[in-house]
Amino acid sequence: MSDTPTTEEIAQHYSACMDSVNLINDVIAAPDDYADDETVLQRNVEHLEMMVLKTYWTTEDMSPLNAAITAGNAAIAA
Numbered sequence: 391m392s393d394t395p396t397t398e399e400i401a402q403h404y405s406a407c408m409d410s411v412n413l414i415n416d417v418i419a420a421p422d423d424y425a426d427d428e429t430v431l432q433r434n435v436e437h438l439e440m441m442v443l444k445t446y447w448t449t450e451d452m453s454p455l456n457a458a459i460t461a462g463n464a465a466i467a468a
Contacts, residue, residue, distance in 0.1 A: 394446055404447075408454065411455060415461070418461055431462055435459055435462035442459070
């Protein structure tokens with residue numbers, strides 16, 4: 391069994407990452423909407439931080455992931 395994900399699995403991982411990007415942006419835009427889950431921002435930033443380190447990425451655009459990590463960490467620190 392290989393540790394390298396298939397093309398379809400990579401696409402699923404990237405889609406999950408984009409879900410985290412969108413959620414981070416939503417939390418930053420409307421933090422009161424997420425007041426009942428104080429860890430949502432941290433969990434999603436940590437997810438992206440872990441995922442950008444994966445070595446199986448091919449042509450996926452990592453800039454939205456990196457931007458969300460930066461913005462999320464800034465919001466957490468504020």
